[in-house]
Amino acid sequence: MELIVKNGFVYCPLNDIDGEKMDICVKDGKIVESVSDDAKVIDASGKIVMPGGVDPHAHIAGPKVNIGRTYRPEDSKKAAAKFKGGRAGSGFSVPSTFMAGYNYAKMGYTTAMEAAMPPLLARHTHEEFHDTPLIDHSAYTLFGNNWFVMEYLKEGDIDRCAAYASWLLKATKGYTIKLVNPAGTEAWGWGGNVHGIHEPAPYFDITPAEIIKGLAEVNEKLRMPHSIHLHCNDLGHPGNYETTLASFDVPKGIKPNPAVGSRDTILYATHVQFHSYAGTTWRDFESGAPEIADYVNKHDHLIIDVGQVTLDETTTMTADGPMEYDLHSLNGLKWANCDVELETGAGVVPFLYMPRAPVPSVQWGIGLELFLLIKDANKVCLTTDHPNAGPFTRYPRIKAWLMSNKYRMEYIEEKLHSWAQRRSSIATIDREYTFYEIAQVSRSTPAKALGLSDVKGHLGVGADADIAIYDINPETTDPSNDYMEIEKAFENASYVLKDGEIIVKDGNVVKTREHGRTYWVDTQVEEDIYKEVLADVERKFKQYYSVNLENYPVQDTYLPKSAPVKGVML
């Protein structure tokens, strides 16, 4: 069980290691100081060594992902693969479960999070995790339009709301407090939406701002490993950058209070590309990314992920029900819409980001502007909001775009509509990411934001032995010019180790059946309040829910590798 990765160029931002040639020792699934002489040797000479990739936001498991799979056979036909010793799989933007696990592993990713789990359908989400091999994972429980939450917060009762959140996270085996278009998805139940952060939800009479602030307080009271995870209001609307900036300001002043990990932020804003739009209509649509980047540069209470458009045909899916209706009205493609009782809703619509079309060209520019105008790679994570802005299998291409201005200019001049340069500033930015910064946005930054940096996103002693080795020699490769080599190498890792075992060799998956861990949060709250809230839950289940309370919580047997993260309430 001992292994040594020898002589690689190591990039590990959490330990300030920037391309140093060194050995990494592994024993019993963990990184250790040293190993005995008869340890198995992996020669990483002339190669790059990074911690396993961490994807903090993707849609890979659960009911709406499955709707995407079943109602888009054309997507299934676009990609199919057979994995030696493993299962076959299909799907380009909504891959089957096995294929999703294998594809992440091939790129050197060992952790990926499902970003939206409807509580009532948590069991389905965990069943799909059960079927997604190799990667560690967690699911983000949806809270932003939940009736209990809206009622407690309307009454200003943070303690009860925290007790309910504690129960719901345990019942669903969820990892974070996720908000999607707070108040807006509830309004969609009435055929409407809310705009800005001060328009209240019908009946509940609570605004997005009040929900964001209340849940941020609940989050820190429960001492959660991750901050609140926010999909802002007004996604995809021209002019929405002002709503985004106002949302960023809402929880400011609340102190981060995690029980584990080293998170120092109180807000994680997701797929901010979709929320950085200026102009008033699609006719005068332009980038608002410089304003957003400026805010992120000047404030330390938040961290973002991008949701980079990859210019592919894809499948959009979100709990932002009214947004999907708007999208369907725009592109006329087939539309799926669901309501999840007292909790949330969802929509699914295919989308074609055509490079020659004006709007997708600007969206592409906006995502890259965010990456390149935010100065500190500790504040930005690499995502495509898979599959919303494009499939996660394009991460290698995005890394190559970030590392090569020449590659970007080739797109701008030869492939994209002229709006890319007229309506965004992307053509004027010549910054290029270093390997260290690539390791930050795809490893250390998400691991730290998630409160998992003790075990994930680094290669120091005590970390999980999740290691990616890429066939890139930083002494002889110039990413500015050799961008195609960079893209290829990040697509097919030379080696990937998961918990110290080789799962990928020369771009091929060699372990195929192993389950990943399921991280979830187990918080403790004051017993009296917990009991009162449980009585309230029982009452509402009898009154409104179509299922019995006894059938609601996810049993432990659903999680073959359960990894509870303990939080305690002060």
Ligand SMILES: [Zn+2]
């Ligand atoms: Zn998402």
